[in-house]
Amino acid sequence: MSDTTENIIKDTANNMAKAITHFEGEVLKIRAGKATPTMLDGLTVEYYGSPTPISQVANISVIDARTLTIQPWEKNMLAPIERSIMAGNIGITPQNDGIIIKLFLPPLTEDRRKEFVKKVMHEGELAKVAIRNIRRDGMEDIKKLQKDGLSEDLAKETEASVQVLTDKKIVEVDKHCAIKEKELLTV
Numbered sequence: 001m002s003d004t005t006e007n008i009i010k011d012t013a014n015n016m017a018k019a020i021t022h023f024e025g026e027v028l029k030i031r032a033g034k035a036t037p038t039m040l041d042g043l044t045v046e047y048y049g050s051p052t053p054i055s056q057v058a059n060i061s062v063i064d065a066r067t068l069t070i071q072p073w074e075k076n077m078l079a080p081i082e083r084s085i086m087a088g089n090i091g092i093t094p095q096n097d098g099i100i101i102k103l104f105l106p107p108l109t110e111d112r113r114k115e116f117v118k119k120v121m122h123e124g125e126l127a128k129v130a131i132r133n134i135r136r137d138g139m140e141d142i143k144k145l146q147k148d149g150l151s152e153d154l155a156k157e158t159e160a161s162v163q164v165l166t167d168k169k170i171v172e173v174d175k176h177c178a179i180k181e182k183e184l185l186t187v
Contacts, residue, residue, distance in 0.1 A: 005150070009138075009158065029042055045057055054081055057077050075099075082101055117181050
């Protein structure tokens, strides 16, 4: 293989890895009945005029399997953090005692678990679409190289490598979805 075709494969692999990493991050935010600080990753709070993640203005701790505590570094941040959690619509009502905010996770009902599984599957589909788009971009780059004089055999070989990479990444997404589904449906 030539350097340019190897670069196409390397770039495609890197972009697919980024898509998988993003997917894993999104799936981590979906709770499985256990309290984790990552549940609050998508939430921001207004801090001195700029939106800041809650984890950067407070200490988030897991007390037990269904309880999180948020202790702001500045007392005046209690109300904005509480508002951010309410606006984030994560299905938990914060309880503010003037010093810390406690989040008590309700037990998941079967319907809620199935809803979360659907959300995981949706995120999996989005990741697969991203991977296929990356494959398409790689294939287009190969076609451009072929027009510029790349041999047909080398083009076919590179396309096959990109396809194998795509298939592996899609299987990886499916495995992540299956693991998270099992985790969500386990009572």
